[in-house]
Amino acid sequence: MRKKILIGFLLFFFAVWAWNSSLFASTEDNQTRLLAHRGVHQTYPREGLENDTCTATRIYPVIHGFMENTIPSMRAAFSAGAEVVELDVHLTADKQFAVFHDWRVDCRTDGTGVTEELDMAYLKSLDMGYGYTADGGETYPLRRTGIGLMPTLREVLEAFPEGKFLINFKSQRAEEGEALAALLNANPDWRNKVFGVYGGETPTRITTTLVDNLPGFDKVSTASCLGQYLAIGWTGIVPGACQNTLVSVPANLAWALWGWPHRFTQRMADAGSKVILLGPFDGAGGSAGIDFEEQTGMVPRDFDGYIWTNRVEVMGELFGQ
Numbered sequence: 001m002r003k004k005i006l007i008g009f010l011l012f013f014f015a016v017w018a019w020n021s022s023l024f025a026s027t028e029d030n031q032t033r034l035l036a037h038r039g040v041h042q043t044y045p046r047e048g049l050e051n052d053t054c055t056a057t058r059i060y061p062v063i064h065g066f067m068e069n070t071i072p073s074m075r076a077a078f079s080a081g082a083e084v085v086e087l088d089v090h091l092t093a094d095k096q097f098a099v100f101h102d103w104r105v106d107c108r109t110d111g112t113g114v115t116e117e118l119d120m121a122y123l124k125s126l127d128m129g130y131g132y133t134a135d136g137g138e139t140y141p142l143r144r145t146g147i148g149l150m151p152t153l154r155e156v157l158e159a160f161p162e163g164k165f166l167i168n169f170k171s172q173r174a175e176e177g178e179a180l181a182a183l184l185n186a187n188p189d190w191r192n193k194v195f196g197v198y199g200g201e202t203p204t205r206i207t208t209t210l211v212d213n214l215p216g217f218d219k220v221s222t223a224s225c226l227g228q229y230l231a232i233g234w235t236g237i238v239p240g241a242c243q244n245t246l247v248s249v250p251a252n253l254a255w256a257l258w259g260w261p262h263r264f265t266q267r268m269a270d271a272g273s274k275v276i277l278l279g280p281f282d283g284a285g286g287s288a289g290i291d292f293e294e295q296t297g298m299v300p301r302d303f304d305g306y307i308w309t310n311r312v313e314v315m316g317e318l319f320g321q
Helices: 002-020 071-079 120-124 153-159 174-186 201-210 219-235 262-270 293-298 312-318
Strands: 033-037 082-091 097-099 165-169 194-199 246-250 274-278 306-309
Touching: 002 219, 033 071, 033 312, 071 082, 071 153, 071 312, 082 153, 082 174, 082 306, 097 153, 097 174, 153 165, 153 174, 165 174, 174 201, 194 201, 194 246, 201 219, 219 246, 262 274, 293 312, 306 312
Parallel strands: 033 082, 033 306, 082 165, 165 194, 246 274, 274 306
Antiparallel strands: 082 097
């Protein structure tokens, strides 16, 4: 009897392994794509990074003149092989979407104030390169090169007829979700350029509710998706939280997902979802990107998904984009 039970367990575990093995998943049509976080921009070390850290004051030595969330940086990202560019938005005091990352303008520009409380005319007067320094403030190599470069979301969508964008809400304001939904529903061509939305839970969920078939995710929905999949994914069932959405996966935790990599991406695709591979989850409270050559080993061969990167100008060459 014990022998039969043991054999039964072994057969069961073999069946689970076979059902979730990527050895039996087709990779013939797989395509690895690049998602450029903030376009081509000035990068910085993440050690000791906190929510209020002024990252412009800790950049690596400048080797190009591009600044995040500007039209030139996005154009450079697409030229380097990005299929999608991520950008950040704030709904300003005069109800326009400013494309800018920081909650305040004081760190990166020569202005002062909370971004969403300012009007677009003032934001466009600022020097986007004013605060960048790689040597503790001894030199500011990008000053006076970014005057007038903060774009509106309208300007971005008009500038790239074939571009695709992942939009990051920096606040929890319901008004932002309603405003973006109204903008996209009134401009169907622009809707087709939006790959998805994420960030603030409230505006993200309002936008995905009001805009048909628009995927979006936030920290809560991502944790729900991955947690439920870890519980039942061995059966091949994709939980509702993982369907018709964007599934972001930190590279150092991906091994734990049933069927990783190819069976997993196939299941998500069949459920209407796209997979975004992030860099390792780290002590800074989040994940960076796949940014350095030594990290390319984290990307499975023939990976059928999107690679999140802060250095698309480097990764584009390494991945042959």
